[in-house]
Structure formats: C-alpha cells, structure tokens
Amino acid sequence: LEHAQSQGQSAARNTAMRAAKGDYIAFLDADDFWLPDHLESVCAVLAPGRAGLAYSDGIVFRETPWGEIELLPIDTIEVTNPPADLFRRNFINPSGAAITRQLMEKVGDFGPRRAEDLDYWIRAATLGFAIATTGKQTYYYRKSASSLSAAFAEDSEGQGRVFLKHRHCGILPEKEILAIARSHLFSAGRLHWRKDPMAASRAFYKAWTLGRAHLLPLVCAVAMAGLSLARPHRAQ
Numbered sequence: 001l002e003h004a005q006s007q008g009q010s011a012a013r014n015t016a017m018r019a020a021k022g023d024y025i026a027f028l029d030a031d032d033f034w035l036p037d038h039l040e041s042v043c044a045v046l047a048p049g050r051a052g053l054a055y056s057d058g059i060v061f062r063e064t065p066w067g068e069i070e071l072l073p074i075d076t077i078e079v080t081n082p083p084a085d086l087f088r089r090n091f092i093n094p095s096g097a098a099i100t101r102q103l104m105e106k107v108g109d110f111g112p113r114r115a116e117d118l119d120y121w122i123r124a125a126t127l128g129f130a131i132a133t134t135g136k137q138t139y140y141y142r143k144s145a146s147s148l149s150a151a152f153a154e155d156s157e158g159q160g161r162v163f164l165k166h167r168h169c170g171i172l173p174e175k176e177i178l179a180i181a182r183s184h185l186f187s188a189g190r191l192h193w194r195k196d197p198m199a200a201s202r203a204f205y206k207a208w209t210l211g212r213a214h215l216l217p218l219v220c221a222v223a224m225a226g227l228s229l230a231r232p233h234r235a236q
Contacts, residue, residue, distance in 0.1 A: 001016060009094075009116070010109070010116045013027060014109040020104075023100065024042070024098050025098065025099050025100075025101065026039060026097070028095050031144065032058075032141050034095070034140075035137075035139060035140075037138060038096075038138035041138050042096075042134055045132050045133070051130040051131060051132035052099060052102060052103035052124060053100075053103060053130070053132070054097070054098045054131075054132055054134060055092040055097045055098075055131070055132075055133055055134070056096040056138040057134075057138075058074070058093055059071060059137050059139070060072040060074045060142075062142065062143040062144070072143060077091060079133065082132075082133075084171055086122055090117070090159070093139075094117050097117075106129075107123050107127060108123075114154050118159060119166075122166050125169075125171060153188050153191035153199075156185075157203055160183075160203075161185075163178075163184065164181040178210050182207045182214075186203070186220075189201070189217070189224070197225070197227040197228040198225065201221045201222075201228060202221075204220040205218070208221060
C-alpha cells in the first residue's frame with residue numbers, strides 16, 4: 001500500500017491498520033528494523049489474551065559519515081506500572097510495539113499531531129487494555145540528525161499537550177498530570193527560544209496557565225514575546 005503523496009506517519013499507520021486482516025498489528029518505521037525473533041516475541045505476549053499492547057526494548061544507533069554503525073546509549077526507566085509510567089517517559093517506540101485487533105477497533109486511529117504514539121498508548125490504557133513487555137531487545141531504532149536537534153522542542157511540546165488532553169484519564173491524579181504537562185511545556189519553551197522566540201513565548205505562556213502560582217513561565221513568555229518583536233529591528 002502506498003499513498004500518492006506523503007501524509008505522515010500517522011496516516012501511513014492508519015491506512016495499514018484498516019487494511020490488516022490478522023489478529024495482531026505490529027509497526028515498523030522506515031528507518032528502523034527488527035531482529036529475526038521480534039514478531040515471535042511480541043505475539044507470544046499477546047497470544048494468552050491478557051494484554052492488548054506488547055512492546056520490546058530497542059537498540060539505538062546512527063550511521064557515521066564514514067559508513068559505520070555507532071550504537072548509542074538510551075535513557076531508560078524501570079517500568080513497574082506501565083500506564084502510569086507513560087507519564088514519566090514514553091518507553092514504547094512504535095517499531096517495538098504490537099497491538100491486538102480488539103484494541104485497534106476500540107482505540108481507533110492514530111492522531112495527526114506530534115507524540116501521536118504516546119497519545120495512542122494512553123488512550124489504550126484508559127480503555128482498560130493491559131500493557132506488557134517482552135523483556136527483550138528485538139529492534140534497532142535509527143537516530144537521524146533531525147531527531148537529535150530541533151525536533152526535541154516540538155516533541156516536548158507535543159508530549160505536554162498529550163498529557164493535558166488526558167488530564168481526566170484517571171491513570172494519575174489530575175493535579176499530578178497537569179504538573180507533568182507544565183514541565184514539558186516549559187522545557188519546550190527553553191528549547192525553542194534561540195530559533196523561534198514566539199514559539200517559546202507560546203509554550204511558556206501555556207505552561208503558566210497550568211499553574212498560575214508559578215510566575216517564572218509568565219516572565220519567560222513576556223521576555224520571549226519582546227525578543228520576537230525586537231528581532232525585525234535588528235535585521236534592519
């Protein structure tokens with residue numbers, strides 16, 4: 001299956017899921033690859049019927065300018081309560097994940113915005129689907145140049161908005177989820193400010209609206225807005 005024009009990752013996954021006829025759906029992004037036992041591992045977790053979402057851990061790599069593969073360290077967390085731990089870190093990469101048809105039919109499509117995979121996992125957990133790990137590293141995840149730089153700001157902002165969207169999900173207390181969302185939006189502002197002060201201002205302001213007792217985000221929002229307005233003068 002192929003779209004006539006690229007519509008992004010979410011659209012590709014949604015088209016493929018609608019066409020799938022099997023009991024399980026596994027994902028593989030174009031830059032990544034599976035080890036030979038990946039599908040066997042995730043299907044073994046799903047087969048007993050206790051989990052709707054299975055995931056494995058990955059090995060992160062990038063290609064060097066001289067043509068070699070360099071393995072990279074990856075930040076990990078100890079996952080003891082999968083739904084709640086998703087609010088600490090998105091530990092499920094789509095290329096390591098597989099879902100049941102039942103979950104797909106209940107949760108529906110991936111959303112179009114950033115952090116759409118995190119949003120999907122939380123939606124599944126909110127509907128009561130269990131998340132389970134294979135306990136193995138069965139895929140390779142490629143780090144591209146873009147994923148090492150500017151995309152961090154957009155990813156952090158996207159995660160903040162996902163957490164804000166799920167503030168009433170019941171997995172964690174609303175107050176705790178709002179604090180996490182505020183932290184991600186503030187981080188996005190810090191990452192945006194050099195290249196896009198207005199985007200930084202918006203992120204800081206949104207962070208302030210989630211905790212108005214904390215004035216630092218508001219101060220940063222005003223400062224970034226001023227910097228954005230001042231830049232055209234400097235260019236002249």
